[in-house]
Amino acid sequence: MKIGLYFGSFNPIHVGHLIIADTLYDRSDLDEVWFVVSPQNPLKKRQALAHEHDRLRMVELAIEGNFHFRASDVEFRMPRPSYTIDTLTYLSEQYPQHQFSLFLGSDNLDQLKKWKNYEQILEYYQILVYPRPGEPKTIEHPSIQVIEAPLLDISATFIRKSIQEGKSVRYLIPESVADYIRDKKLYQ
Structure with missing residues (x-):
C-alpha cells in the first residue's frame, strides 16, 4: 500500500489539516493517510502543547469514520x-510492504x-507538497510533487487563543474535538 504520512503536533487538529489530508489523498495515488502525532518538533520552540495522548485522541475523533485515515503514535x-x-x-523497517510518502507544506x-x-x-521518499498562502508553488526535484490544494490559513495557535478568550471555534475544528477540548478543559 501507498501511505501518506502527515506529521504534526495537531495542537489541536483542525479542519485545515483534514481538508489538506483529504485533498492530497484524493489527488494522488495514496491508499491511506496516517496522521503522525509528533511529541515535539525539533525545529520549533517549545510551545504550550496539550499532552500527546490528548492530541492523539483528538486526531482519532476528527478522522473517525474515514477508513482512508489513521492516527499514529509511532513517535x-x-x-x-x-x-x-x-x-x-x-x-519502512516495520512495514516493508508499504511505500511511504511525506506531506509537506510549501512553507517548510x-x-x-x-x-x-x-x-x-529526498532519495528514498516522495514528498507531496501542498501550497501555503504566500509561498512558492513550484520546486524542481524528482522526489517532490506539488499537489493542487486549497490555500488555507487556519492555525492551531489562533484556535488555542480563541479558546482561551472564550471565543467560538465552531467550524474550525470538528465538533467531536471541540467537545473533547471542553470536557478535558484543554487550552484554557
Whole structure:
C-alpha cells in the first residue's frame, strides 16, 4: 500500500489539516493517510502543547469514520526529539510492504535542508507538497510533487487563543474535538 504520512503536533487538529489530508489523498495515488502525532518538533520552540495522548485522541475523533485515515503514535515510543528520517526509517523497517510518502507544506520547503539527513528523505521518499498562502508553488526535484490544494490559513495557535478568550471555534475544528477540548478543559 501507498501511505501518506502527515506529521504534526495537531495542537489541536483542525479542519485545515483534514481538508489538506483529504485533498492530497484524493489527488494522488495514496491508499491511506496516517496522521503522525509528533511529541515535539525539533525545529520549533517549545510551545504550550496539550499532552500527546490528548492530541492523539483528538486526531482519532476528527478522522473517525474515514477508513482512508489513521492516527499514529509511532513517535511516542521513539527517542526525542523525533526526527522525520528516523520515523520514516522505522516505519519502512516495520512495514516493508508499504511505500511511504511525506506531506509537506510549501512553507517548510526552505527548512528541508535543516532537517536531519534530508538527502536520504529526498532519495528514498516522495514528498507531496501542498501550497501555503504566500509561498512558492513550484520546486524542481524528482522526489517532490506539488499537489493542487486549497490555500488555507487556519492555525492551531489562533484556535488555542480563541479558546482561551472564550471565543467560538465552531467550524474550525470538528465538533467531536471541540467537545473533547471542553470536557478535558484543554487550552484554557
